[in-house]
Amino acid sequence: MKKLILGFTMILVLTLAACSNTGDEWDSTSQISVYTRDTSSGTRAGFMGGIGFDEAVEDDSQLVDGFVINDNTGILTSMLTDEYGIGYISLSSLDGSVKGLQFDGVDPTIANVVNNTYGLKRPFNYVLRSLDDYQNDTEKNISLAFIAFMETTDGADIITNEGAIPLDSTNTWDDIKDNYSVCSQDNSDVTIRFGGSDSIEQIAKALTEAFAPKCGNFIPEHDHTGSSDGFKRTQGSEKDGDNYKHIGFASRPFKDSETGSIGTQGQLAWDAIVAIVHNDNPLMSVTSEDLRKIYGGQFLTWDECL
Amino acid sequence: MNTLKLWLTSLKDSLRVNSKKEFVDLCMRSLFLLTTIISASFIIIIIIFILREGIKPFLSNNDGLGRVNLVRFLMGTTWLEGRAFFSNMYGVGFIIINTLYIALLSLVIAMPIGVLSALFIAKIAPKKLSQILRTVVELLASIPSIVYGLFGSGVILVFVYNLGKIFGIQSKGGNSVLATVLVLALMILPTITALSEVAIRSVSKEIEHGSLALGATKTQTNFKVVLTSAKSGIFTAAILGVGRALGEATAVSLVAGNARSGPSFGLFDTTATLTSTMLQGLKETIGLDYDIRFSVGIVLMIVIVLTNAILNFVKRRIGNVNVK
Structure with missing residues (x-):
């Protein structure tokens, strides 16, 4: 008798569960659940900057009430469950389980980032000291070798592992290392100083960690304080100060005032971000204005932006 | 000088061992004391470290942001008002x-x-x-x-x-x-x-x-x-x-x-x-x-x-x- 009742209850529970999963339609009058990264996140800086909502980069009170803070994976998995959620993740972590929204009508793909049509992205740039401004040739040659290494497939793999999108590369380091004789000598007493954007810090550290053993074990020293220090401390006003750097990074395009001497600046990667929603959401494309209104709280329900 | 001598003799007295067994026993006891001191001192080190770091926001100028207001901190209903890195209004x-x-x-x-x-x-x-x-x-x-x-x-x-x-x-x-x-x-x-x-x-x-x-x-x-x-x-x-x-x-x-x-x-x-x-x-x-x-x-x-x-x-x- 008891078993019978148990069996019945089980069937009842299972049908209930099944009903709740398939029974209802996507409801456009529902509230938008907004997901964001923490204020210290580089992805958040890239996203808010990219949609022209700079005030919200470091200020949670600019955002709509009731937002959820989570990390990259947390936001991705939340979109599997939350039919009415919207979030943003690094493009390299987008997979088929959620819907990546078109930005201004362009599909969020790595190809579209590299050919510069997808808009929600920012460049990761580097700047060297001027070529005549090194204390000795060893420092200059290691710096140049490092730039060359970033542009090899070895460097590209490291950049991809850190979640950014490298530019096209064809050579491996083994192909080109003969051009950099400095790497065959012992450089263990040479310190090369890296600085600039803190968004690029992880990538830069991973790159130097892999490159130092390949180039005579020079000592990389990282002190990443922000994009504007990238140029300032290599070729700008602080280039001869205590905080001088050999190589600086900026996670944005260089400004006109930051034009350095020829052959010292370039791009190592793209950081692309994609807005994601649940697969059931009919929304296909967003503009930066839509996203600004969603995150700023002017759009509260989904039918306002469909 | 005299007191030191006295102290040393008394120490020697207390450490005097009559046999090898007692010596081993003494060693073991000091070992246990040492491990206890180590494990107990960690809690103190941790507390001192956390206190030193944690009190700083309320005492120092925080690189120009100004002191954090303790009452506001303990009663606040918003984690941070204003921009991160530019505001001290934590709660x-x-x-x-x-x-x-x-x-x-x-x-x-x-x-x-x-x-x-x-x-x-x-x-x-x-x-x-x-x-x-x-x-x-x-x-x-x-x-x-x-x-x-x-x-x-x-x-x-x-x-x-x-x-x-x-x-x-x-x-x-x-x-x-x-x-x-x-x-x-x-x-x-x-x-x-x-x-x-x-x-x-x-x-x-x-x-x-x-x-x-x-x-x-x-x-x-x-x-x-x-x-x-x-x-x-x-x-x-x-x-x-x-x-x-x-x-x-x-x-x-x-x-x-x-x-x-x-x-x-x-x-x-x-x-x-x-x-x-x-x-x-x-x-x-x-x-x-x-x-x-x-x-x-x-x-x-x-x-x-x-x-x-x-x-x-x-x-x-x-x-x-x-x-x-």
Whole structure:
């Protein structure tokens, strides 16, 4: 008798569960659940900057009430469950389980980032000291070798592992290392100083960690304080100060005032971000204005932006 | 000079060893003393470190941001007003309330289940079964918190989200007070079960036999005699459970939603605890935004000490029955 009742209850529970999963339609009058990264996140800086909502980069009170803070994976998995959620993740972590929204009508793909049509992205740039401004040739040659290494497939793999999108590369380091004789000598007493954007810090550290053993074990020293220090401390006003750097990074395009001497600046990667929603959401494309209104709280329900 | 000599002789006296055996004994005793000093000094070192870092935001100028206002910090209902790295208006008042509220709710769920399972394992289950169950509980207690967190974000969030839909409430993907409470209840359940089980087993047989001899049934004995006799031990289990609930960070931050203002009392609202707030962005932030997390750590330690003191006081008040 008891078993019978148990069996019945089980069937009842299972049908209930099944009903709740398939029974209802996507409801456009529902509230938008907004997901964001923490204020210290580089992805958040890239996203808010990219949609022209700079005030919200470091200020949670600019955002709509009731937002959820989570990390990259947390936001991705939340979109599997939350039919009415919207979030943003690094493009390299987008997979088929959620819907990546078109930005201004362009599909969020790595190809579209590299050919510069997808808009929600920012460049990761580097700047060297001027070529005549090194204390000795060893420092200059290691710096140049490092730039060359970033542009090899070895460097590209490291950049991809850190979640950014490298530019096209064809050579491996083994192909080109003969051009950099400095790497065959012992450089263990040479310190090369890296600085600039803190968004690029992880990538830069991973790159130097892999490159130092390949180039005579020079000592990389990282002190990443922000994009504007990238140029300032290599070729700008602080280039001869205590905080001088050999190589600086900026996670944005260089400004006109930051034009350095020829052959010292370039791009190592793209950081692309994609807005994601649940697969059931009919929304296909967003503009930066839509996203600004969603995150700023002017759009509260989904039918306002469909 | 004289005093030194005197002191040295007295030291020699006290260290005088008559045989090799006593010498070994002395060595062992000093070894034990040394290990005790090491383990005890760590707590002091940690407290000093946390205090030194955590007090800084209230005393120093914070690189031009100005001192953090302590009263505002303790009473605030928004984590940070203004831009991060440019504002000193932090507040944790709502987070303290959230933390206590969540710990209390998880205890309310875990306590009855834990104590009744303990009663089953200790008194009712056949010997073979209870041995298996005891191993299962011990295994559960040793599962790392990140695993509970992953289970929470994969299963409990979906469950809470669907549960909300049944009630017509649209939760934020399940990130909520309820999800946090369920994860914490799961985590403290083995602790409570294991400790209660020990407490129940150590109730002396005489009391139990007395009750049975007076004509009480097994169930009456278990509830009215065994559980009441073990209440002190069960309370200890609750204290340790609350401690774990208050201190859990990883699992909580995966399911809480990390609200930045509050307090949140609604079961489907997003929330934040002291630990999850400390953890958010800890690895990426700098300056005052980093230091203030140590201040939150001090608040957390005070909350835990106070909670434990109150619970211990209550425990003493409810008294103790003759147990082994």
